[in-house]
Amino acid sequence: MTAVRTSSVDIPTADGVADAYLTHPEDTAAHPGVLLYMDAFGIRPHLTAMADRLASSGYTVVVPNVFYRHGRTPVVELPEFIDPHQRPDIFERIGPIMRELTPERAVRDAGAYLEWMTTRPEVANGPVGVTGYCMGAALAMRTAAAHPDRVAAAACFHGGNLATEDPDSPHRLAEHITAELYFGHADQDHALPPEQIERLDRALTEAGVRYRAEVYEGAAHGYTQADTASYDRDAAERHWTELLALLDRALNSEGAS
Template identity: 55%
Template structure:
């Protein structure tokens, strides 16, 4: 499985990125994969390779590039409960500094770069994300309805907030099919209702699902939150979504 590291030009500098894609010399649908708050690291490389094996070109940018290239934060191979609080203390200021304006500028740059790759076929792409990456994927899909045909978010961060630019308030601009896979602690019941109301009002073809017995971060194999059954469910849901919208999988 070919992989490469790249530099994506943005209005605010160059974002380093990881990409994985099939080695058949053909062009394939593009997938923009937004990282979780722990950043671009081997577990995300492996997930990108897994997805590429199903026939996609997968681009994973370092969302924290404004704070430096990968690794922005030094991480252990395994993020257990003993080290999690210290890592959270380092990454949360960067999460909070990543404004909606930053997200929109980056989304334009990432999509332009992804769709110009010689390995990527013409046509719409998918935006997917984990943790903080889920609202970034939703923002991207809402801002680029003609370019994003599928959006997925797993153990999402703040999809529903009181902010004027909360991701759920942007859903009227979304035309992509969507799946949101929640842990049991990601959103309150009222927030889920609010999200679903926004999706319904926009006429979006979507599913929201709480994965039973899970905690936030359940897809990340290098953390204590990892849940193998939920991880497989996430692949089942994601590949079905991409197959319907991008024609692979």
């Protein structure tokens, strides 16, 4: 793999300053940008390792602390190995913070993240990709919908509540999305039951969105996160294959330049 260079950066937003993790190939070239949205557990060694792996494939990756309104990373102290079933107090602390990240705030932040990326010499001109995990999957969809001129690809892995009956459910934004999408759903995911998957597929199809959605059989919600009890190595590696293929199609083809 290509060596990477990493740093901690600050991104100004309308509501303050978001700390973020930046990683890119260790050279002087500009590379296609990818915005990586964290899961609810936030920026931590496992997530930065994922960002590094993505960067080693030729991308400049930015991982913002989307909970910055509640402080800099780490917003919530976590054990090295996360098992919410054994530590229900974790979500008791994280839950209220998640709920305060409203769709309006998320979209406002996305604009700030993307604008900041345009100022960085490490990020190539042109469209960017977005990938999101768990709660980050919804953020990825909202970003693609709010910035169709900037986002060429968005990947969503073990996302939750993507097609609820709420008026601000992410699936209702399908008509605004021009990016190519990929979904790697978790099997029997309490946060995205079959009826939501069907509703999401229907909305995307009716809107004419280019997308592919797969259910990873036997994989639990959170399967990509190696520092949690939900980790599934085979499913996680499958996610890497699909994510890199999507980004290569959208950001490295002649049409993406």
